[in-house]
Amino acid sequence: MEEQRTGICGGPPWARGGAPGPRLWEARRSAGRVPWPSTLALAVFVMVGAGFAAQEQPDREPLDALARVLLLAGPALLLLRNRWPVVAVFGVSATTLLYLGAGYPYGPVFLAVAVGAFAAVVSGHRRAAWCALGGLWAGHLLISHWLYAYLPPPGDEAAPWGQELAVAAWAAAILAGSELVRVRREVWAREREERAKAEQRRADEERLRIARELHDVLAHSISVINVQAGVGLALLDSDPEQARTALTTIKAASKEALGEVRQVLDTLRTPGDAPRAPAPGLDRLPELVEQAASAGLAVSVETRGEQTPLPPGADLAAFRIVQEALTNVVRHSGSRTARVRIAYEVGRLGLRVDDDGPAAGADAGGSGNGLAGMRERAAALGGTIEAGPRPDGGFRVRAELPVRPKETK
The missing domain is CATH 3.30.565.10 (Histidine kinase-like ATPase, C-terminal domain)
Structure with missing residues (x-):
């Protein structure tokens, strides 16, 4: 399955031309919606969770006004995840990195990053999600093992390498889950599209079948009527009795044509209604021969x-x-x-x-x-x-x- 590639500063894939696929149509429909309820719930959870995390990590910097701003900045950026998922995932990764660099407690701050990465992957910006999470992990590695001596809190020590492996595993799990959801959405969109095309094909075939039936019924009956009308006009003055016979044939042919047209149009009624008469078959060949004879054949x-x-x-x-x-x-x-x-x-x-x-x-x-x-x-x-x-x-x-x-x- 072809990957939709978008650079860090690039716009959405459909902005560069080309026919959008099922996934991009889904993205277009949801791009105008601002996810207020879920983002507000996430912001409340992050703020409350960070308060509990601070109580369990007294060695980290206490939550001050800057910490609260950074904690709210992540969910605020997530309001853009439907329209600008690349901006959202990189913005929330940057604010999270600033939060960690300031020495504030670990906690649910990473949840906002997970939501941003998920939105980017599902909307088709896989590279942006990978780059954002990769940059966050690299920045955390740099802070925890090289810059910790120059950053708060004072007296901090290097983080254990096992913690870095846990962070990497967390990032991989987020990306893997997002990829799974993306693939499933693409499959569902493709199945919907195939079902719609199949329904359209069936409708086209049914219209063609009805058109073919109407043509066959009308062409034969009108041919008979045309021939008999010519005979009637030619004999109207010289042989009125023969003209009367031609008019009788016209009446019978037109009546039969109307009956067959009604039978064909019965197929357009509500599904489940039974046809009023059986479809014609070779058992009606004698009638066909008689009609042809009335036309002089x-x-x-x-x-x-x-x-x-x-x-x-x-x-x-x-x-x-x-x-x-x-x-x-x-x-x-x-x-x-x-x-x-x-x-x-x-x-x-x-x-x-x-x-x-x-x-x-x-x-x-x-x-x-x-x-x-x-x-x-x-x-x-x-x-x-x-x-x-x-x-x-x-x-x-x-x-x-x-x-x-x-x-x-």
Whole structure:
């Protein structure tokens, strides 16, 4: 995990450009908050604790006004730990070192340093925390073993080396605990971000699925309506009875389209509501053939293999692929015949739709959203779609869908 590096006098990492990560977003949210309650509680604890420590260390300098100022300076600097953690950790380390250099009693003064170091590490300023604690330990070492003769209290002796090891262990424990909390926060932030992205992906996939369903339903029905409307207009004066038949077909096609649109939009209702009608499948292929016939397209259907129930997803995808292929024939082909072949095999469903052409327009074959939708449906099931002109003329759509037999109770 990459370390966020900040120099002693440097600003926060996001101030130098670049996209902030989860940890920096957390830091940004908390930067404007001043931690008054916790800092006030810490200041009270340090002042009271220092008074008890002074009673147990009569050989040290008594707590005077300067000592009280230094004891309060540390917690006061900690008010800056959310917005300027580097300033806080170095400031509290410096005041603690001045307190020790003045010969005042040891005690809870180190607690303020621990809080400052923790805030710096968690906010990403690891180097600053290490440098501040390292400087404090080095300064304490210098005072306790070389400068003690020149500093109060008078007559002081060199501190035992075991005490220095204890101070070093304390600093290491503070840093280790801070690092652990930092890592855990990063993990939690990353998990939240991944969950949010997963939810966004699911929402995008659902919108795409609904858009694809609406396209397939509307493209087929509107194609039928368009053809029949043209027939009705052409025969309105010369053959009113045939025009009436065309209008009847338009009414039936529009009614069915509205029903399927409502069924698709039912998926947007409150989760837990059951759909009002089952999703279409290959069992509705005769209706599809009848609709195509009303648009002037003769469709023959050939079934190979033993017909077995299909899972709902594969059944719907197969129906929509055949529907879109026939819609493309109606819209883009000059042929008035189409052949549908369905092959049932073990673990596989084959679909093939042929027409004899020729192309009726520049975009014959439906190379737009319809063909893209067919490919997406097949890919979602791990299948493939091939669509293109045949060597002998016309157009062919071929799909291979891996399927498992539908479980029966």
